[in-house]
Amino acid sequence: ADFFAPQHSANSSKACCVPENPRGGREAGSYDPCLPAIRIPRRVLKGGSHLCAPNYCRRYRPAARHPQPVDSSTSHIGFRCIARERRRS
Structure with missing residues (x-):
């Protein structure tokens, strides 16, 4: 949801400490x-995406961030869901 900025502002808090x-x-x-x-x-x-390979794609790292125009879509970027098995008693 964030608008892109090349760097966070000097007075921004660490990501772990931002209240909203x-x-x-x-x-x-x-x-x-x-x-x-x-x-x-x-x-x-x-x-990154499933199309990225570490030898050429700078967005391969999960922590990488880059600007995406709001009028452009991507079909190769998404998110992963994890499900944990319930322990049986």
Whole structure:
């Protein structure tokens, strides 16, 4: 849900200590500086995808973050659900 910023602000708390989200940048600061005429906000995209390989994809690490334009979709990014077996007594 966070708007992308190249870095967190100097006064932002550590991720473990933030009482509420989002803590990302502001919409106005999320625009791509390489395309100043195109004003499409970008949000934070975290992690890699099943298409990534460690030898070429910088988003392979789960902690990696990168900007994703809000008008672009991805079919290869998702999330994993885990289920724990219930212990039988």
